[in-house]
Amino acid sequence: MKKKFSFLLLLGIVLISLTTACSKKNSKPKTNPEPSASSLINANFKTSFANGHFTQSLNSDEMNQKSKSEGLFKDKGDVTNLTYTLTQKKKSQTEQMWLTKKDMYLLLEQNKGHWIKNSINADTFDSDQVKERFDPATFKSINKAFANKATVQKKNGNYVVSFDGTDTKLWNAVNPLVIDAMNTPGSQNMQVARLVKLAQLQNLNVTYLIDPTTKKVESMTFKARYTAGGKYNFTWNLTYDQLGQHSDLAVPDNIQKDAISAEDIKKAQEEQQQNQK
Template identity: 85%
Template sequence: MKKKFNFLLLLGVILVSLTTACSKKDSKPKTNPEPSASSLINAKFNSSLANGHFTQTINSDEMSQKSKSEGLFKDKGDVTNLTYTLTQKKKSQTEQMWLTKKDMYLLLEQNKGHWIKNSANANTFDPDQVKERFNPATFKKINKALAKKATVQKKNGNYDISFNGTDSNLWNAVNPLVIDAMNTPGSQNMQVARLVKSAQVQNLKVTYLIDPTTKNVESMTFKAQYIAGGKYNFTWTLTYDQLGQHADLAVPADIQKNAIDAEEIKKAQAEQNKQ
C-alpha cells in the first residue's frame, strides 16, 4: 500500500510540474510578425513623394567621367530645382535649372551669371525626362519587384525594407532611373538607353526607410555597380530624402524678375544679323 501511495504521489508531482510548465509557456507574450514589405511600401508611397530632396551620382573610371545632380522637387516634378555637374577628364561644367509646368530657367557658365528664361517645351528639351524621376507612377514596377525580394526589419526606429543582390526583375525595373542618370538633364539618347538595358549588373542595393507610426516613406536609396558596353564599369547612387519638407518650393522671385527672356535674345540676334 505504501508503494502504491508513493507512486501516486510521484505521479501527482509530475502532473503539477507539466501543468505549471504549460501555464508558463502559454503566458509568454506573443510577438507580432513584421508587416509585409508590400503593405509598408504601398501605405503612403504616393503622398510621401509629394515633395523632397534628391542626390544622384554616376561614375565611370574607364570613361574618366562622373556626374552629380542634386536638388528639390514637388508636385511630380512640376516644380524642380536642379544643379547638374559633369566632369570629364578633370574638366567640370555646371548647370543650374528651375523647371515649372510652363517655364524653364537656366543658369549656364556661358551666361556669365544671368538666368535665361525659356518655355519648358523649348527646342528639343524634354521636361518629362527631368520630372519622371519624381512621379510616384515611375516607381510602380520598382516597388512591386522590391516587395517580392526585400527583407523587413526595424532599424534606428524605422522599418528598413532592403534588397542587396542581382535580381534581374528589380534591375530591369530600375533601368529607367539609370538611363536618366546617364543622360544630361532634358536629353534622351537611345544609344545610352540600349547601353543600360544590356548592361551586366554586378550588384544592386535598394533601401526604403518607413516611419512605423505614420507609414510615410522617410527616404529611398538606390546603389548599383554594373558593366556597360562590355568594358565600362559604372557606379550609380540615387537618394531621395527630406520627403514632405519642401511643400513651399517655388522659383525665387528675383530669378523670375531678372531672368532674360530667350525669345528676346533671339529677336536681338535676328536684328543684328539683318544689319
C-alpha cells in the same frame, strides 16, 4: 494499497509538472512579427513622395567621366530645382535649372550670371525626362519588384526595408532611373537606353527608411555597380531624402523677374543678322 497510493502520488507530481511547464510556456510574451515589405512601402508612398530633396552621382573610371546632380522637387516635378555637373577628363561644366509646368529657367556658365527663360515645350528640351524621376507612378514597378525581395528590420526606431544583391527583375525596374542618370538632363539618347538594358549588373542595393507610426517613407537610397558596353564600369548612387519638407518650393522671385526671355534673345539675334546684310 501502498503501491496504489505511490502510483497516484507519482501521477499527481507528473500532472503538476506538466501544468507548470504549460503555464510557463503560455506566460512567455508574444513577439509580433514585423510588417511585410509590401505593406510598409505602399502604405503612404504617394503622399510621402509629394516633395523632397535628391542627390545623384554616376562615375566611370574607364570613360574618365563623372556626373553629379542635386536639387529639390514637388508635385511630380512640376516644380523642380536642379544643379547638374558633368566632369570629363578633369574639365567640369555646371548648369542650374528651375522647372515649372510651363517654363524653364536655365543658368549656364556661358550665360555670364544671367538666367534664361524658355518654354518647356521647346523642341530641344524634354521636361518629362527630368520630371519622371519625381513622379510616384515611376516607382510602381520598382516598388513591386523591391517588395518581393526586400527584408524588413527595425533599427533606431524606424523600419528599414532593404535589398542587397543581383535580382534581375528589380534591376530591370530600376533601369529608367539609371538611364536618366546617364543622359544629360532634358535629353534622351536611345543608345544609352540600350547600353543600360544590356549592362551586366554587379550589385544593387535598395533601402527605404519608413516611420513606424505614420508609415511614411523618410528616405530612399539606390546604389548599383554595373558594366556597360562590355568594358565600362559604372558606380551609380541616388538618394531621396527630406521627403515632405519642401511643400513651399517655388522659383525665387528675383529669378522670375530678372530672367531674360529666350524669345527676346532670338529676336535680337535675327535683327542683328538682318542689319549685317
